[in-house]
Amino acid sequence: xxxPTTEPRQAAALLAAVITVTAFCAADAVARSYPFGPxxxxxxDLGNQYVPFHAHxxxxxxxxxxxxxxxxxxxxxxxxxxxxxxxxxxxxxxxLVAVFPRDGIDLAVYVITVLKVACAGAAMAWLLLRLGPGxxxxxxxxxxxxxxxxxxxxxxxYNLMWLDGLIALPLLCLVGERAxxxxxxxxxxxxxxxxxxxxxxxxxxxxLAAGLVLLLRLYLSGLPRRQVLAAxxxxxxxxxxxxxxxxxxxxxxxxxxxxxxxxxxxDFTPVPTQDLLARLLPTTYSFGSPALYVGTTALLLALALxxxxxxxxxxxxxxxxxxxxxxxxxxxxxxxxxWHAFTPPQGSSYREAFVLCALLVIAAWTxxxxxxxxxxxxxxxxxxxxxxxxxxxxxxxxRSVAWPVLLVAAVGALGGLALLGxxxxxxxxxxxxxxxxxxxxxxxxLAVVLLxxxxxxxxxxxSAVATRLRLGHMDDYAPWGDRQxxxxxxVAQADGWPRYRTDPGREQTVGNDPLLVxxxxxxxxxxxxxxxxxxxxxxxxxxxxSGGRSLQSLDNAVTDVIFSVGARxxxxxxPHQNWFPQDGSGVTVSRQDVPPLVTVRPPGTSAHxxxxxxxxxxYRNQELLLGARVYTVPxxxxxxxxxxxxxxxxxDTPGVRLDALDRRTAEARPTITAECxxxxxxxxxxxxxxxxxxxxxxSAGGPTGRFRSDPVSxxxxxxxxxxxxxxxxxxxxxxxxxxxxxxxxxxxxxxxxRLRAATERLKATGATKVTVDDDTIRAEIxxxxxxxxxxxxxxxxxxxxxxxxxxxxxxxxxxxxxAVSLDGSAxxxxxxxxxxGLRLGAVVGGMSLVAVIALGTYTAVRRRRATALTGPERIx
Numbered sequence: 079x080x081x082p083t084t085e086p087r088q089a090a091a092l093l094a095a096v097i098t099v100t101a102f103c104a105a106d107a108v109a110r111s112y113p114f115g116p117x118x119x120x121x122x123d124l125g126n127q128y129v130p131f132h133a134h135x136x137x138x139x140x141x142x143x144x145x146x147x148x149x150x151x152x153x154x155x156x157x158x159x160x161x162x163x164x165x166x167x168x169x170x171x172x173x174l175v176a177v178f179p180r181d182g183i184d185l186a187v188y189v190i191t192v193l194k195v196a197c198a199g200a201a202m203a204w205l206l207l208r209l210g211p212g213x214x215x216x217x218x219x220x221x222x223x224x225x226x227x228x229x230x231x232x233x234x235x236y237n238l239m240w241l242d243g244l245i246a247l248p249l250l251c252l253v254g255e256r257a258x259x260x261x262x263x264x265x266x267x268x269x270x271x272x273x274x275x276x277x278x279x280x281x282x283x284x285x286l287a288a289g290l291v292l293l294l295r296l297y298l299s300g301l302p303r304r305q306v307l308a309a310x311x312x313x314x315x316x317x318x319x320x321x322x323x324x325x326x327x328x329x330x331x332x333x334x335x336x337x338x339x340x341x342x343x344x345d346f347t348p349v350p351t352q353d354l355l356a357r358l359l360p361t362t363y364s365f366g367s368p369a370l371y372v373g374t375t376a377l378l379l380a381l382a383l384x385x386x387x388x389x390x391x392x393x394x395x396x397x398x399x400x401x402x403x404x405x406x407x408x409x410x411x412x413x414x415x416x417w418h419a420f421t422p423p424q425g426s427s428y429r430e431a432f433v434l435c436a437l438l439v440i441a442a443w444t445x446x447x448x449x450x451x452x453x454x455x456x457x458x459x460x461x462x463x464x465x466x467x468x469x470x471x472x473x474x475x476x477r478s479v480a481w482p483v484l485l486v487a488a489v490g491a492l493g494g495l496a497l498l499g500x501x502x503x504x505x506x507x508x509x510x511x512x513x514x515x516x517x518x519x520x521x522x523x524l525a526v527v528l529l530x531x532x533x534x535x536x537x538x539x540x541s542a543v544a545t546r547l548r549l550g551h552m553d554d555y556a557p558w559g560d561r562q563x564x565x566x567x568x569v570a571q572a573d574g575w576p577r578y579r580t581d582p583g584r585e586q587t588v589g590n591d592p593l594l595v596x597x598x599x600x601x602x603x604x605x606x607x608x609x610x611x612x613x614x615x616x617x618x619x620x621x622x623x624s625g626g627r628s629l630q631s632l633d634n635a636v637t638d639v640i641f642s643v644g645a646r647x648x649x650x651x652x653p654h655q656n657w658f659p660q661d662g663s664g665v666t667v668s669r670q671d672v673p674p675l676v677t678v679r680p681p682g683t684s685a686h687x688x689x690x691x692x693x694x695x696x697y698r699n700q701e702l703l704l705g706a707r708v709y710t711v712p713x714x715x716x717x718x719x720x721x722x723x724x725x726x727x728x729x730d731t732p733g734v735r736l737d738a739l740d741r742r743t744a745e746a747r748p749t750i751t752a753e754c755x756x757x758x759x760x761x762x763x764x765x766x767x768x769x770x771x772x773x774x775x776x777s778a779g780g781p782t783g784r785f786r787s788d789p790v791s792x793x794x795x796x797x798x799x800x801x802x803x804x805x806x807x808x809x810x811x812x813x814x815x816x817x818x819x820x821x822x823x824x825x826x827x828x829x830x831x832r833l834r835a836a837t838e839r840l841k842a843t844g845a846t847k848v849t850v851d852d853d854t855i856r857a858e859i860x861x862x863x864x865x866x867x868x869x870x871x872x873x874x875x876x877x878x879x880x881x882x883x884x885x886x887x888x889x890x891x892x893x894x895x896x897a898v899s900l901d902g903s904a905x906x907x908x909x910x911x912x913x914x915g916l917r918l919g920a921v922v923g924g925m926s927l928v929a930v931i932a933l934g935t936y937t938a939v940r941r942r943r944a945t946a947l948t949g950p951e952r953i954x
Contacts, residue, residue: 086214087207091200093218098199098225101534102192105231105541113185118556118654120184120588121548124236125555126603126628130590131166132175132190133183139176144575144598146852149911151575152592154602154611154629155641156871160913161334161606164327169194169242169276183594184557187238194241198248199225202439205248208255209295209440210447215526219533220439220446223376224248227435228357228369231541233426236548240429243280246273247436250284254292257313258299263937267930270320278328280429282419285317287433290404291440294396319933322926329919331606335421337875337914338605339612339626346427348409356470360487360536361480361543365551368408368428371540372438373533374463374487378495379442382451382459389448397441404434424605424625450499460492483539490532497525555588556654562587562595564665568647569596572667576675576850578644584633584795585649589623591631597647600637603628611872613689614894618703619696619763621786621795630795634761635670635828636700636708639837641870644672651784673840675848676857676907678900679705679866685890685897692893696763696796697826703893706836710827712752712808716820719746731766731789733821736814739769749774750810750820754802754827761826762810765793769814776803787818802827845907853911859904867907869896879909886910 107114120129134150137143145151150159166172171190178186203221207214225244234240250273253266273281292313296306321328349367356362357370358377372380383389384398407413408428415422417430445451451459467484470476501522548554565582572580573596581599582591589603600615605627612626618637621630638646648666683705692699697709716734718724724734736748754760762771762783771783780800787794802808808825845857845867855869869889873896877889881904889909890897898907 086217087204090203090207090214090217090221093215094199094203094221094225095196097218097222097530097534098196099192101222101226101537102195102541104534105538106545108538108542109545111545112557113188117545117549118554119188119236119545120555120557121236122552122554124187124238125553126589128166128236128238129183129187130588130593131162132172132187133180134593135167135172136175136178136180136183136186139173140180148853148913150593151850152596152598153590153604154607154872155579155598155600156874157602157604157608157611158334158606158874158876158911158913160327160330160916162604164275164278164331165334165605166239168327169239170272171242181558181563191235191238191241194238194245195225195230195235198230198241198244201245201248201252202436205251205255206440206443208252210444212443212447215530216446217443219530220376220443222533222537223373223442224436224439226373226537226541227432227439228362228371228540228544229428229432229435231371231537232363232369232544232548233429234432239277240280240432242273242276243284244432246276246281247284247287247432249273250288251291253316254288254295254313257292257316258295258309260309260312263312263316264930264934266316267319267323270317271323274321274324275327278324278331279419280432283417283430283433285321286417287436289313289317290400291437294400298393298396319926319930322922323930325922325926326916326919329915329922330913331915333875333915334606334913337608337610339607339609344422344427346411346414346422348411350473352469352471352473353475354405354409355466356473356475358466359470359476359480360483360540361477362470362473362475362540363544363547364475365426366428367475368431368434370431370434370438372435372442373536374484374491375494375529375533376439376442378456378459378463378491379445379451380438381462382455383441383445385455385458386445386448386451387455388452389445393444397437397444401434401437401441404437408434424627450495450501452499453496456492456495456499460488463488477543479539479543483536487532487536490528490535494525494529494532497521497528501525554654556652558594561649561652565591565595565647565649568665568667572645572647572669573597574644576848576855578642578672578674580645581631581638581643581647583647583649584631585651586630587649587652589628599631599643600629600641601631608872608874610689610874610891610894613692614872616793617689617692617696617699617894619700619761619765619796621765621793623786623792625791632795633798634700634796635759635798635830635833636704638670639672639833639840640700640703642672642675643670645669671834671837671841673837674845674857675850675855675870676845676859677840677868677870678843678845678859678863679868679892680843681864683866683892685866685892685899687892687897689891689894695823697761697823699893703895704833704836705840706832708829708832708836710754710758710829711823712754712825712827714820714822714825715751717749717751719748721746724748727819731819731821733766733819733824736767736812736818736820738816738818739812739814748812748814750808750812750825752808752825752827753806754808754825755829756802756804756806758802758827758829760799760802760808760810761796761828762799762824763796763826764818764820764824765795767794767812767814767818767820768816769812769818771797771799771810771812773800773809774811775807775809776805777801777808788816796826854908856906856908858906859900861905862902863900863904864902865900866890866892867898867900868892869898869907869909871896873897875914876912877909878912879907882906 111117112119175186199221202224203217206217353367579598582597620632727735767785768787773780783797785794847858873891878886879889879898880886
């Protein structure tokens with residue numbers, strides 16, 4: 079088959095990009111979503127993770143971040159940043175944040191998202207014209223079908239790093255096409271490396287998909303076995319070298335995942351057939367089913383392929399079987415696990431759905447490349463489509479809005495394809511062919527307008543419906559506004575890093591407030607949140623969501639001393655959220671006298687005390703890390719609203735059980751009473767309590783404690799409630815929003831005088847000077863110091879420490895923190911971070927680079943010799 083020239087491919091790519099951007103932005107305008115309306119688009123992880131990480135990248139590029147490429151000192155009291163960089167920020171599109179203002183970070187992320195989707199459509203259009211002959215406008219149309227597939231508009235637009243896989247799939251298929259001819263092999267290596275660096279997770283799926291397409295193309299090529307094996311070998315070598323070049327980042331991401339907190343994973347359960355088929359139709363949406371919509375035109379063409387008599391039977395059978403096998407693989411547990419790199423996904427179970435969407439679009443193009451389907455094939459496709467609609471109609475996912483869109487799209491697609499058949503007379507479509515006469519020109523123009531209009535309309539409707547329904551199914555967060563401006567200003571004014579930390583506050587706006595508004599806190603949400611940090615903060619009374627991947631700030635005077643939090647921002651409850659009523663106060667900053675980042679525990683303590691040595695009480699665990707007794711944990715009396723003793727819980731949540739209470743109508747509430755020393759500070763630790771708590775009676779007037787928990791993915795953080803009155807009686811009134819549990823030892827009364835004395839001791843014996851850069855923390859300590867130097871940072875894998883000029887060795891651990899033993903002769907301690915996997919990745923990457931250079935040199939020498947041998951013959 080003759081190859082199309084470059085011009086039609088460029089025109090097709092441009093058309094796909096234009097239609098894609100038009101439909102995408104029009105859908106957001108229809109849904110009144112940011113930036114075209116008042117509704118936020120920052121749902122779920124987009125607001126919690128990706129926007130804050132892009133904000134941190136902005137800070138890095140402008141030299142304003144605390145830390146660098148190896149260590150992020152702003153999150154989780156010090157976290158490994160290279161795994162996060164490789165997971166969320168290594169797409170070349172991410173660098174575009176640098177040209178936007180800092181307070182325009184949401185707009186920057188939106189523009190990046192639109193550009194990625196447009197590039198995916200353009201890449202697919204380019205690929206289609208490489209796979210077979212056809213009209214450039216048809217390639218552009220089907221490129222848009224792929225770019226705005228259901229997976230994109232329902233799942234990937236708020237997981238924007240996945241969109242790099244959407245771009246990578248057609249590019250990797252083009253690499254496979256190059257392998258067939260052996261042309262420009264090193265360009266293929268670069269493409270593979272770029273895809274795996276941009277987002278290795280979806281690149282893995284895209285590589286598998288491209289491999290399947292290549293194998294099918296080799297099967298259909300009719301080439302001799304030797305050439306088939308040679309092409310497969312070239313493709314395999316290209317992938318091996320490309321992934322090898324990406325190894326320095328991929329291995330770091332992999333090892334970051336192995337050291338991450340356990341998270342929450344669900345066993346795979348296939349969706350019912352009617353739900354699976356429903357997701358092929360426009361305007362259907364759900365979080366837990368595969369989003370397979372590709373547009374009615376593309377779906378009809380793919381359904382027509384088995385009946386398209388102009389296409390060879392071998393082609394029809396091969397593509398039909400591949401699409402069917404891919405569909406079945408998504409419904410079987412072992413193959414589902416294979417598609418997800420043998421790791422069950424936390425969240426949606428169908429992240430590989432874009433692969434099936436791509437196969438459907440390529441099958442549609444294959445059908446069209448042999449000419450528009452004739453009447454027989456089109457009728458068969460229409461009948462299959464009617465069967466799909468009939469079965470899908472039994473699904474709850476087909477809402478009332480779907481029927482008018484579906485009807486108009488079906489009529490438009492069938493009408494456009496029928497007109498196209500009249501134009502081409504059933505002959506194979508060529509890249510460039512003059513139109514015969516006016517009688518064919520009019521149907522041709524009508525067909526193009528009808529098909530493009532249908533695609534534009536149904537894609538806009540499908541994307542708009544998904545945008546609206548997401549807001550009702552997921553947590554959402556406001557874009558940058560006055561609240562974030564005030565928080566950022568308060569943090570900047572109080573910042574004293576590295577003399578002390580400034581925590582942006584317990585009243586979080588998103589899951590990564592330190593990255594978004596500045597400061598250095600415990601708060602951290604990532605796929606790489608370390609297990610040691612998760613267990614340490616949990617043992618100290620911290621709260622978390624997302625199964626332990628999203629850790630929250632802990633507003634506690636003792637932990638502030640332990641982690642050198644000298645300033646803390648306090649904000650009212652986020653008005654965008656309706657979890658709890660606002661208290662009406664503005665943004666304030668409280669300060670506390672704290673020791674330096676590096677302190678010394680006395681002789682007798684060990685630098686090899688694991689976090690597992692903690693006990694069940696967070697108050698006693700805080701005292702272990704502090705090195706002093708500062709809490710009284712009194713006996714409690716818990717009563718129901720009726721004044722009776724509640725029943726005790728069982729299983730993983732011991733304590734007493736409380737039923738949910740309607741705070742608006744209830745006249746009485748459950749209570750906790752206890753006795754503590756007058757003037758001490760009251761804290762309530764109830765990790766499995768959901769609702770509010772406040773001091774009443776003589777002790778009334780303190781802050782209201784707000785607790786969020788659920789039985790599966792969230793536990794609530796310890797909360798301060800105020801001061802014990804002169805009577806010594808503590809009475810806490812509870813308002814549970816759902817069935818909850820209050821554990822034994824839930825109340826702790828902090829003796830502030832003892833805490834001040836403990837702080838002074840740590841300051842007196844701690845480091846006299848601390849300096850911190852990207853991957854190193856260095857502390858000068860008084861000569862003759864004995865005991866254990868403790869760095870107020872989690873002992874994540876990769877830390878190595880040295881005393882004075884000694885050789886660095888793996889850091890010790892003191893209840894989850896970095897620790898170094900001191901023998902009295904040291905005057906300084908230096909700890910340096912080396913991301914796990916970086917050395918292995920560098921070795922593999924270096925070997926791959928050497929192999930690429932060697933192959934390039936060998937190829938160049940071979941060509942030069944061949945030219946030298948044939949040169950005289952050419953002259954003759």
